[in-house]
Every structure is written in structure tokens, then in C-alpha cells.
Amino acid sequence: MRWSWLFLSLLLGFTGCAHPGVPTLPASHGHLMFAMEAFQSKKGLPASGMWDVAIGGEEAPRPPLELEPAQAPLVFEEAVRTLRGTPGEDAALSAFRDIVAACDAGLAEACGFASKAFTRPEPVSPAALTYPEALLRQGAFAFMVFQCRIGADGQVRDCKVVEGARLPGVEQSLAAIQAARYRPVTLSGHPVSVDYTFNVRFVPQGITLNRHQELDWARLRVRQNPESRSAWLNLALELAKHAPEDPLYLQAVTRTHFLSPRSGWAASEAAWQLVQSGQYAPALGAVRPFVRRSHNPYVLETAAAARFGLKQCTAALAEQQKAVELLPAEWPAQERERFQRKLQDYQSACAPPKAVSAATDPR
Known part of the structure; x- marks a missing residue:
């Protein structure tokens, strides 16, 4: 038997198989x-905030700081000065939140700084997961999800079982995860604590779930x-790929957005669905932070x-x-043409009406 394990990290948020490369239409x-x-x-672009990010040690995250565009440069400058010093973890987190707020207020320099300042955790000593004996004997497919924190010291702690609490081997898997060590998340080189969700998927050797089985499992x-x-x-992503109709x-998109309001994918797709039904104001409210x-x-x-709208x-x-400018040349031509047509539609609809000259009095 073999096993594989996948993790839902703070930025990538992937569950199941990742789908790199150019999609087919x-x-x-x-x-x-x-x-x-x-x-x-895959191309190495900076993190764009599409996935659920939870940094710091707060049980209830503080509301995001809202800045006026005129306030953003000064707040950004002060936050950068803090990060270039020797701040403690709380001060580094506060400075980073201020930089994100300056980005949200429209300061492009802050957006670029935030993307480059944030580094993801990297395993130094990965979890030594083994296929639970009871599942191995049954040849069973199983999934476990653990919500933990990776501390500024790289240790995994404060774990709780989110899925699979009654499965054989859950305590063994949890112990292996808590024994793992990571290079912690850093903000401009300063280590900080971060929420981290481990998705552990055990797959019997020789078994590959087909599309319908993956959907049934989801x-x-x-x-x-x-x-x-x-x-x-996971369900929303599987349906997006295989059965968006x-x-x-x-429901899956809406529920994901409710449970993970900081997930950029869920917020943006919820917004897209709202646009389709003509609910433009709530759509903009959902997507604007990202x-x-x-x-x-x-x-x-x-x-x-x-x-x-x-x-x-x-x-x-x-x-x-x-x-339009961000669409890569490798992307399907139909999509690049669709984006360009939509831009032209907006340009036509938004063009000021042509002035009508007054008619000359023939008398």
C-alpha cells in the first residue's frame, strides 16, 4: 500500500489535485x-492574496484597517520603517496589516511590498505519516483534516481535528504532524505565527478515483x-472543474465564502455569481478586498x-x-478574445454621447 498527503496552506489553499498549466475550454x-x-x-509570480491567510495569534481576528487614499503613503512609510527595524512579532504583524490596508487604499507600492515581504512556511522536518494499520488492512481511502498553528519558532501546536475524528489512526497522524518542524512564515524576515490546515489523504495503492468518485467523496x-x-x-473547486451547472x-461557493471570508477565490467567485444575478453592490463588496x-x-x-453594473x-x-494586460500569451485564444471584447463593450457603453450641433436657421 502507498499513502499520499496533501496540505491546505495559508496561501495556496488547494485541496485534492492541483491543476497547473493552461486549462482546456x-x-x-x-x-x-x-x-x-x-x-x-508556477511561473513564480508573487502571492496575490487569493487564498485564506490568517496570521497572528488572535482567536478573533481584528477588523481590517480602512484607510483613505491620502492616508496610505504615510501609514505605509511608518509600517516599512517598523519592519526594517527589530520589531517583535506583534509589532511586525501590526505593521504588515497596515501595509495591506495601504494596498487596499490603492497604493501600488504597498501592494508590491506586501507580496514580496510575505514568505510561506517550508518543512524542515516533514510529518512522518504512515498508513494506519486498520485502514491498510481494509484497503480504505481516508481523509483527515487538522487545523493547527505553526509558531514563530517553527513548531506545530494547538491542533484540533476538523475531519476524520473517528477514523483509525487519527491520533497517530496528529502526533506525526505535531512532531514536524517548519521554517516559519516571515514578514520582511521577521518570523510570525500562522494558522495552517493539514489535509491528510490516504490512498490505497493502485486506486485512482475517477471524476464521479471525487465528486461523490467531496x-x-x-x-x-x-x-x-x-x-x-474542496467541493466548490471540484464542482467548478467538473459540474459548475x-x-x-x-451553495458550495456561498458556504465557502461564509466559512472563509479571507479566501480570495471564494470571495471572487461568490462576487461573480452575484454579478450574474445583477447584484452589483454586494458583488463589489465581496471582491474589493482582493x-x-x-x-x-x-x-x-x-x-x-x-x-x-x-x-x-x-x-x-x-x-x-x-x-486584459495580465492574461498570459499561453492562455486560450478564446478567453483572450473574450476579455478584449468585453473591454470594447465597456468602452462603447462608457463613451460620452456625441455632441449634436444646432441646425442652421434656413431663413
């Missing part, structure tokens, strides 16, 4: 957005674990559509133009 908006993020990550996970954000995200897709930090054309396309022509044109 037709494909849903949600799947194309996911595929774009994987493609850009549905079973949410039925058994209705409060698991990992299970709902399924009525459960909208637009400034995102390099993903599908996030920008969503924001542009919401703004156009709200008759914010200048902003809609700017977002769609940026989306």
Missing part, C-alpha cells in the same frame, strides 16, 4: 480563476463535516463587471484593461 469562471492562480504560481465530506471550510472549498455549486493585491485577471474581470465607468474600464 469550455471551463467555468471558477475553474479558470483557480487554474490561473496555479499557472501564475459531497460526502460536507455532509459529514458541515462546518469544515476545507470540505466546502450543478445547483449545489452556488482586487488591489491580485494579479489574477478573473478577479479583475469580476470587479470590472460589478463596477460597470454600478455605472462606475472609469473604474470598470481600468480594471478590465488591467485584466
Whole structure:
């Protein structure tokens, strides 16, 4: 028997198999957005804030700081000065939040700094996971999810079982995860604590689930674990790829967004669904926190559509133009043409009416 284990990290948020590379059409908006993020990550682009990020040690995260554009440069400058010094963990976290707030207020320099300042955790001594004997004898497929924290010292602690609490070997797997060591997350080189979700998937040798089995497994996970954000995200991504027409897709996206409000993919796809039903204001509210930090054309396309629906022509044109520019040359030609047509539609609709000259009196 063999086993494999996959993790849901703070930025990548992938469950199941990742899908790097150029997607084939037709494909849903949600799947194309996911595929774009994987493609850009593979190309080495900076993190864009698409996935659920939870840093610091707060049980209840503080509300995000909201800045006016005029305030952003000074706040950014002070935060950078802090990070270039020798701040403690709390001070580093506070400074980073201020930089993100300056980015959200429209300061491009802050967005670039935030992307480069943040480094993901890297395993130094990975979890020594082994296939539980009871599952091995049964030849069983199993999934376990553990919500933990990786401390500023790289130790894994404060774990709780989110899925698979009654499975054989769960305590053994949990102990292996807690014994792992990581290079911690850093903000401009300063180590900080971070929430981290481990998805452990045990697969019997020679067994590969087909598309329908993956979907059935995803549905079973949410039925058994209705409060698991990992299970709902997995279901939403599987449906986005294989069955976006399924009525459960909208529910899965909405539920994922509710359970993971900091997940850029869930927020952006929820916003896209709202745009399709003409709910432009709530759509813009959902996607706006992720637009400034995102390099993903599908996030920008969503924001542009919401703004156009709200008759914010200048902003809609700017977002769609940026989306067009960010589409890679390798991307399907049909998609690049669709983005360009939408830009032209906005340009035509937003053009000022032509002046009508007064008729000359023939008398």
C-alpha cells in the first residue's frame, strides 16, 4: 500500500489535485480563476492574496484597517520603517496589516511590498505519516483534516481535528504532524505565527478515483463535516472543474465564502455569481478586498463587471484593461478574445454621447 498527503496552506489553499498549466475550454469562471492562480504560481509570480491567510495569534481576528487614499503613503512609510527595524512579532504583524490596508487604499507600492515581504512556511522536518494499520488492512481511502498553528519558532501546536475524528489512526497522524518542524512564515524576515490546515489523504495503492468518485467523496465530506471550510472549498473547486451547472455549486461557493471570508477565490467567485444575478453592490463588496493585491485577471474581470453594473465607468474600464494586460500569451485564444471584447463593450457603453450641433436657421 502507498499513502499520499496533501496540505491546505495559508496561501495556496488547494485541496485534492492541483491543476497547473493552461486549462482546456469550455471551463467555468471558477475553474479558470483557480487554474490561473496555479499557472501564475508556477511561473513564480508573487502571492496575490487569493487564498485564506490568517496570521497572528488572535482567536478573533481584528477588523481590517480602512484607510483613505491620502492616508496610505504615510501609514505605509511608518509600517516599512517598523519592519526594517527589530520589531517583535506583534509589532511586525501590526505593521504588515497596515501595509495591506495601504494596498487596499490603492497604493501600488504597498501592494508590491506586501507580496514580496510575505514568505510561506517550508518543512524542515516533514510529518512522518504512515498508513494506519486498520485502514491498510481494509484497503480504505481516508481523509483527515487538522487545523493547527505553526509558531514563530517553527513548531506545530494547538491542533484540533476538523475531519476524520473517528477514523483509525487519527491520533497517530496528529502526533506525526505535531512532531514536524517548519521554517516559519516571515514578514520582511521577521518570523510570525500562522494558522495552517493539514489535509491528510490516504490512498490505497493502485486506486485512482475517477471524476464521479471525487465528486461523490467531496459531497460526502460536507455532509459529514458541515462546518469544515476545507470540505466546502474542496467541493466548490471540484464542482467548478467538473459540474459548475450543478445547483449545489452556488451553495458550495456561498458556504465557502461564509466559512472563509479571507479566501480570495471564494470571495471572487461568490462576487461573480452575484454579478450574474445583477447584484452589483454586494458583488463589489465581496471582491474589493482582493482586487488591489491580485494579479489574477478573473478577479479583475469580476470587479470590472460589478463596477460597470454600478455605472462606475472609469473604474470598470481600468480594471478590465488591467485584466486584459495580465492574461498570459499561453492562455486560450478564446478567453483572450473574450476579455478584449468585453473591454470594447465597456468602452462603447462608457463613451460620452456625441455632441449634436444646432441646425442652421434656413431663413
